[in-house]
Amino acid sequence: MPSSAATRARNSSLTEDAGDPIHRLLCGRVRDLRKKKGWTLEQLSAACGVSRSMLSEIERGNANPTLAVAFRIAGAFSMSLGDLVDAPAAPSRIDVIRADDRAYHYRSDKHVRIRTLSPLRLEKSVEYYEVTLGPGGTLASSPHFEGARELLTVQQGAVRVTSGGETSELGRGDSAHYPADVPHAIKNTSKVDAIVFLVVTYARD
Secondary structure, X not given: OOXXXXXXXXXXXXHOOXXXXXXXXXXXXXXXXXXXXXXXXXXXXXXXOOOHHHHHHHHOOOOOOOHHHHHHHHHHOOOOHHHHHOOOOOOOOOOOOOOOOHHHEEEEOOOEEEEEOOOHHHOOOEEEEEEEEOOOOEEEEOOOOOOOEEEEEEEEOOEEEEEOOEEEEEXXXXXXXXXXXXXXXXXXXXXXXXXXXXXXXXXXX
């Protein structure tokens, strides 16, 4: 039987600093990187030269790898040791769209300018636009998906909103909510640029 000192040394090598944030991060990173590559433990073992059993202990948080072992694992993923233990930046929960970001300028001609104000990933969930119509300009749209609706607010000028066979006249500060799954249009009826904010919503499945 191993001596009590040897047993304590072995247990220490497996559990030392198990509660340390860097240790927990490293264990999770190894597991996540392996799965992202689609590797089995055997494949990672072959790539880094660390035994499968040790890798399994590391991923489960039962072993704290030495610097040499961590370096080998990082090399298998073509990463530096610093990258392996560095926490990936958390994605921001605030999406910012800058006024001069041309990627969000949906349309621009002498009659109509449309700027997307909502993240593109939200398309077909909710869409938010700033629409500028030149004098006499019209934004005519074919029916959107069934159940789609639009909410429009006039920031400047005056517009005529048509949805299906119905029409409403709107001035500055007015809002309208109407079906967008039928032919619909927004026409500038003023002698200056009309600016409206337009929200398009889609029915949930």
